[in-house]
Amino acid sequence: MLLDSISSPADLRRLSYAELDELATEIRTFIVDAVSEHGGHLGSNLGAVELTMAIHRVFDSPRDILLWDTGHQSYVHKIVTGRADAFGSLRQAGGLSGYPSREESEHDWIENSHASTILSYAHGLATAVERNGEQRRIVAVLGDGSLTGGMAYEGLNNLGHSGRNVIIVLNDNGRSYAPTVSKLSESLSRIRLNPTYMRRQRRLEDLLRAFPVVGGPLEKGMEGAKAAVREIFEPTAFFEPLGVRYVGPIDGHDVQGVETALRQAGEFSGPIVVHLITQKGRGYKLAEDDEVKRLHDMSECTPGSYTAAFGDALIAAAEADPRIIAITAAMPDSTGLLPFGARFPDRLLDVGIAEQHAVTAAAGMALGGLRPVVAIYSTFLTRAFDQVNLDVGLHRQPVVFCLDRAGITGDDGPSHHGILDMALLTKVPGMTVFAPSSYQELGVMLAEALSITTGPSAVRWPKTQARHVGAGEVGRGLEARRVLEGDGEVAILAVGKMVAAAEQAAAILAEQGTAATVWDVRVVKPLDRTMLADAAQHGLVVTVEDGIKVGGVGSQIAEGIAELTEHRRCPPVLVLGVPAEFLPHGKPDRILAELGLDGPGVSAATAKALASRSHFLA
Numbered sequence: 253m254l255l256d257s258i259s260s261p262a263d264l265r266r267l268s269y270a271e272l273d274e275l276a277t278e279i280r281t282f283i284v285d286a287v288s289e290h291g292g293h294l295g296s297n298l299g300a301v302e303l304t305m306a307i308h309r310v311f312d313s314p315r316d317i318l319l320w321d322t323g324h325q326s327y328v329h330k331i332v333t334g335r336a337d338a339f340g341s342l343r344q345a346g347g348l349s350g351y352p353s354r355e356e357s358e359h360d361w362i363e364n365s366h367a368s369t370i371l372s373y374a375h376g377l378a379t380a381v382e383r384n385g386e387q388r389r390i391v392a393v394l395g396d397g398s399l400t401g402g403m404a405y406e407g408l409n410n411l412g413h414s415g416r417n418v419i420i421v422l423n424d425n426g427r428s429y430a431p432t433v434s435k436l437s438e439s440l441s442r443i444r445l446n447p448t449y450m451r452r453q454r455r456l457e458d459l460l461r462a463f464p465v466v467g468g469p470l471e472k473g474m475e476g477a478k479a480a481v482r483e484i485f486e487p488t489a490f491f492e493p494l495g496v497r498y499v500g501p502i503d504g505h506d507v508q509g510v511e512t513a514l515r516q517a518g519e520f521s522g523p524i525v526v527h528l529i530t531q532k533g534r535g536y537k538l539a540e541d542d543e544v545k546r547l548h549d550m551s552e553c554t555p556g557s558y559t560a561a562f563g564d565a566l567i568a569a570a571e572a573d574p575r576i577i578a579i580t581a582a583m584p585d586s587t588g589l590l591p592f593g594a595r596f597p598d599r600l601l602d603v604g605i606a607e608q609h610a611v612t613a614a615a616g617m618a619l620g621g622l623r624p625v626v627a628i629y630s631t632f633l634t635r636a637f638d639q640v641n642l643d644v645g646l647h648r649q650p651v652v653f654c655l656d657r658a659g660i661t662g663d664d665g666p667s668h669h670g671i672l673d674m675a676l677l678t679k680v681p682g683m684t685v686f687a688p689s690s691y692q693e694l695g696v697m698l699a700e701a702l703s704i705t706t707g708p709s710a711v712r713w714p715k716t717q718a719r720h721v722g723a724g725e726v727g728r729g730l731e732a733r734r735v736l737e738g739d740g741e742v743a744i745l746a747v748g749k750m751v752a753a754a755e756q757a758a759a760i761l762a763e764q765g766t767a768a769t770v771w772d773v774r775v776v777k778p779l780d781r782t783m784l785a786d787a788a789q790h791g792l793v794v795t796v797e798d799g800i801k802v803g804g805v806g807s808q809i810a811e812g813i814a815e816l817t818e819h820r821r822c823p824p825v826l827v828l829g830v831p832a833e834f835l836p837h838g839k840p841d842r843i844l845a846e847l848g849l850d851g852p853g854v855s856a857a858t859a860k861a862l863a864s865r866s867h868f869l870a
Contacts, residue, residue: 255275255331255336258336261308261309261332263332264309269508272305272507275305283331286339286340289342290343290344291663293327295533296325296395297326299425299504300328300423300504301328302507303393303421303423303504303510304328305328305332306511307421308329309511311391311514313333314359316389317388318361319361319362319390319392321364321369321371323350323352323363323364324350324365330348335357344838345837345838346836349836350665351363351365351664353665363666363667366635367397367398367401367582368400368402368404370394370407371392371394371403371406374390374418374420375414375416377390389417393421393423394422396422396425397604400582401606402608402609408496411523412496416523417523418524419524420524420526421514421528422527422528423530424527425532496522496525497525498524499517499525499526500526502526502529503528504530510528513526556717557691557717557718558656558713558718559586559587559588559715561692563589565699566625566654567596568695573623575621577622577623579602579603579613579617580600580602580603581603581604586629587628587629587654608636611633611636611651612639612643614651615639615643615649618650623650624652625702626654629656630670631661633673641680644680644708645708648682648707649707649708650704650706650708651709654710655670655713657670657714658674658712658713658799659840660847665837666834666837669830670712673710673799674747674804675799677710677777678808681707684707684730684777685712686701686709686710686712686776687713687774688748689750689752689772689774690726691719692720694711694713696726712748714748714840716841719752727772731782732745734769735754735770735772738770740790741862742791743769743794744768745783745787745794746795747798747805748773748797750798750854751770753844754851755770755851756851756854757852759851761859768858769786779808781812784812791823791865793824794825794861795826796849797828798829798844806829809827810825824865828857830849
């Protein structure tokens with residue numbers, strides 16, 4: 253196999269175009285096999301095979317800087333930069349990341365798994381390259397979906413204003429931004445990429461400027477004429493008014509054509525967009541035909557999951573209340589909104605990769621009398637915290653935030669762990685925050701959140717499968733739920749998914765002679781005073797959360813108990829949570845166990861704290 257002979261980008265440059273076609277087929281088969289076994293992003297990588305090979309044949313990585321937005325289209329890049337042998341550990345603990353990783357390779361400059369950021373990185377790197385006097389090129393591969401995010405336009409605007417050298421490869425798979433493709437536009441693109449044509453144009457411009465008095469008007473007249481021709485014969489000019497040259501569209505699966513465009517684009521000064529048309533999922537029939545899951549990733553919104561519970565509960569609520577509108581930021585599938593969209597197609601709004609806009613638009617809807625529900629990953633909501641705080645919270649609008657992938661998410665690594673939401677949202681005045689511990693609790697909490705009209709609320713849940721419980725194990729309103737009543741020695745207050753770990757810890761402690769009280773916190777803000785008062789009667793309080801420990805729920809519980817008791821008889825509070833670190837990818841339960849946030853870990857920490865307290869009292 254040709255793939256066996258590829259260990260660096262240099263190996264690509266010795267292959268003929270016929271061999272490159274053969275290699276492309278091998279790479280696609282390789283990716284399908286790897287993703288089918290370990291999960292990951294399929295369609296985006298199958299569509300980027302030829303363009304990635306062309307980029308690595310034209311540019312000299314890592315001397316030339318290659319950037320990917322988003323990083324889920326970088327599997328081919330990883331393969332041709334010597335990491336094919338590591339794909340057996342894709343997204344596994346200690347193995348290959350599903351995104352570029354600076355720790356893995358000198359060819360990876362940024363981790364970039366959050367979209368629309370690459371042009372800002374490119375602008376900053378181009379500034380550094382220029383000031384350092386270095387001779388290296390910067391190539392930013394931008395998925396068309398990333399152009400739905402406002403940051404992309406901020407970076408584009410500043411690149412055009414600065415005139416710095418960046419080659420922007422727009423990988424357009426027709427899912428978002430897609431100018432018209434025609435033979436005429438292809439021929440015009442070839443002309444505009446031709447260095448001879450451009451040199452003659454620059455000489456003509458210099459000559460016009462040299463004419464006294466009339467030179468300026470003549471030059472402006474020529475620019476006006478060229479603009480008029482572009483408007484008539486080319487796709488609508490969007491990039492060039494920003495100071496960014498545009499060429500394309502070009503067949504992104506024609507390696508030779510892409511190479512020619514990239515080489516010629518590299519001869520220009522200033523930013524330039526090379527627009528490539530690709531097919532997402534190319535070469536794999538299931539991915540080509542599936543409009544959603546296999547085009548993005550191989551994960552599923554499985555029956556019985558928290559996400560499925562949310563989807564079912566939202567449909568039921570919307571049946572009863574026509575004011576309910578669902579909003580998502582390019583994740584209608586993964587947040588469980590596809591069934592809602594099928595039932596209420598005019599009540600599902602996907603704003604693209606634009607979380608800030610989604611939140612403020614929701615505030616506007618609430619101001620207008622609607623009941624917006626914003627469904628978003630926990631890690632992506634942090635991109636719009638200012639909007640949550642000031643656009644929604646300050647205006648006391650009843651927007652409901654539904655946060656999927658809260659807590660430790662696992663396979664996608666440090667950028668996707670949703671560990672900040674509780675620490676942040678509990679600081680928003682008037683915010684109510686729910687954390688369900690079961691499938692049944694999620695539906696109850698969504699209904700409660702929708703009943704709140706005095707301010708915003710949030711419901712957050714993990715990626716993992718949900719527990720299923722009976723009617724007697726479901727709380728109500730804003731109250732916490734006492735799961736077990738102990739003998740007063742220790743109370744364990746657990747949040748969301750951590751309730752199961754607390755119950756297991758209590759069982760282990762019981763075997764050791766300690767009868768622990770266990771509370772399901774349920775409502776992170778406001779904290780239930782009855783729960784706090786009961787906890788204050790124990791000799792030790794242990795809090796367990798799958799969010800960041802510093803400034804999280806545990807510290808707020810400790811403060812609440814201290815205020816309630818006025819510090820007269822305040823028991824020690826042991827706070828267990830996620831450390832302030834960037835945690836690598838791995839299975840969620842394994843990571844939680846390593847952090848001591850499973851049953852054995854919680855029981856061990858509790859037993860140690862009890863022993864230390866007993867020793868201190870003695």
